[in-house]
Amino acid sequence: MKKILLVFMGLSVFLSCKKEAEKPEQVVDADTTALAPLTDEVMENAVIYEANIRQYSEEGSFKSFTKDIPKLKELGVKILWVMPIYPISTTKSKGSLGSYYAISDYTKVNPEFGSLEDFRQLVKTAHDNGIYVILDWVANHTGWDHVWLKEHPEYYTKDEAGNITHTVGTDWTDVADLNYDNTEMREQMISDMLYWVKEEKIDGFRCDVAGMVPVDFWEKAISTLKKEKPVFMLAEAWEPELQDNAFDMGYGWDTHHKMNDIAKGKENIEAWDHRMAQIDSMYDADDILMNFTSNHDENSWNGTVFERMGDGAEAFAALTYCAPGMPLIYSGQEYDMNKRLLFFEKDTIIKTKGRFYDIYKKLGQLKNNNAALNGGKKAASYKRISTSDKEHVLAFERQKDGRQLIYLANLSDAQVTTTVDHEGVFKNYMTGEEISLEKDKEYHLEPWEYIIYVND
Known part of the structure; x- marks a missing residue:
């Protein structure tokens, strides 16, 4: 019996070793898989993706989000913006969970989302999938539990009675306003930002209400960060001066508002043309603006894409990719999310693929691979194409490096007939069908119908 047992054990070891030999453990050399430094190219x-960790899954955790990072790669995402991950102040907090933007410690993670090690795995997984990670940074204010309030009250804005105040002119009663006249606070703020770049390997920041913080602070902070490594900096602001010597990209707020107004019938295509002319006059050629149909503020406070844009949601989504700039996907948009996410409470995005997942996937491939949609510091050209319906039909051409793309859309809720002052043979990118444009030909476009023409 003992011999039989020994033979059986030997056979088990052999089979186990054979199985392991068939599927060897993969030891990855970190140096060979490290993500290349972030460049202008x-x-x-x-494509940038805004991650709302709390609401992304039922668990609301780093781990649950990390599992889906390969799906972001499938959508063409190259930059992952993670909403604030830091501990949330409970003093004067709003709702049962409080605001992500009322921070109690800049160098720790919110245990609601998991551990620091969980976050490190998120960053590693993103990098392994060719995606850069930027953290949401709140430099204008802290939560009322922040250690600075006890140890450095001089870091904060005070009223005439000497009391620390929330930001004047806002209803942000859950946060204490920081005083940028204090140079020591500025240095500590930069040091805390540098921690995430040096120690946690992140690739930049999206900076909350950046226009409310002095420009000279941003210039010094970002210069310091870029001495450590190339970083991507997004300002939640429209002010052109923030991109002169500091940020890489700002918010296309006015572009977004024009799209909302056109969708609601309050404005027409003339408003779009005025906005494009405004961008040309206000911004330098190498400035980048972020295009979006939603984000965490718009969704929670102003309504879902479908509330604001109705049946035009897809046409405007395509426009954010085809217009100059960088397109944003907010958590849940890829799953046709049609509800306002709670901001101070737990809520959950239902991740069921519907109409928009494949649309974003296809638009992402186009953005990633067609130079005619380059939207960075050396962007493709933008040229308006005339149509006979100047109120409802938008047509423009983008070109770069021999690549050509035309966006044509009926941005109204009624069928239109129009001519287009352009000609050539193209492919309808979304359907793959060969299609011609002829100058004198009349085209019938259904409500909110759009076509993306490409020359390959």
Whole structure:
């Protein structure tokens, strides 16, 4: 019996070893898989994704989100913006969970989302999938539990009675306003930002209400960060001066508002043309603006894409990719999310693929691979194409490096007939069908119908 047992054990070991030999453990050399430094070229054809960790899954955790990072790669995402991950102040907090933007410690993670090690795995997984990670940074204010309030009250803005105040002119009563006249606070702020770049290997920041913080602070902070490594900096602001010597990209707020107004019938295509002319006059050629149909503020406070844009949601989504700039996907948009996510409470995005997942996937491939959609510091050209319906039909051409793309859309809720002052043979990118444009030909476009013409 003992011999039989020994033979059986030997056979088990042999089979086990054979199985392991068939599927060897993969030891990855970190140096060979490290993500290349972020360059201007990455910005040209990138899609950015805003991750709302709390609401992304039922668990609301780093781990649950990390599992889906390969799906972001499938959508063409190259930059992952993670909403604030830091511990949330409970003093004067709003709702049962409080705001992500009322931070109690800049160098720790919110245990609601998991551990620091969980976050490190998120960053590693993103990098392994060719995606850069930027953290949401809140430099204008802290939560009322932040250690600075006890140890450095001089870091904060005070009223005439000497009391620390929330930001004047806002209803942000859950946060204490920082005083940028204090140079020591500025240095500590930069040091805390540098921690995430040096120690946690992140690739930049999206900076909350950046226009409310002095420009000279951003210039010094970002210069310091870029001495450590190339970083991508997104300002939640429209002010052109923030991109002169500091940020890589700002918000296309006015572009977004024009799209909302056109969708609601309050404005027409003339408003779009005025906005494009405004961008040309206000911004330098190498400035980048972020295009979006939604984000965490718009969704929670102003309504879902479908509330604001109705049946035009797809046409405007395509426009954010085809217009100059970088397109944003907010958590849940790829799953046709049609609800306002709660901001101070737990809520959950239902991740069921519907109409938009494949649309974003296809648009992402186009953005990533067609130079005619380059939208960075050396963007493709933008040229308006005339149509006979100047109120409802938008047509423009983008070109770069021999690549050509035309966006044609009926941005109204009624069928239109129009001519287009352009000609050539193209492919309808979304359907793959060969299609011609002829100058004198009349085209019938259904409500909110759009076509993306490409020359390959």
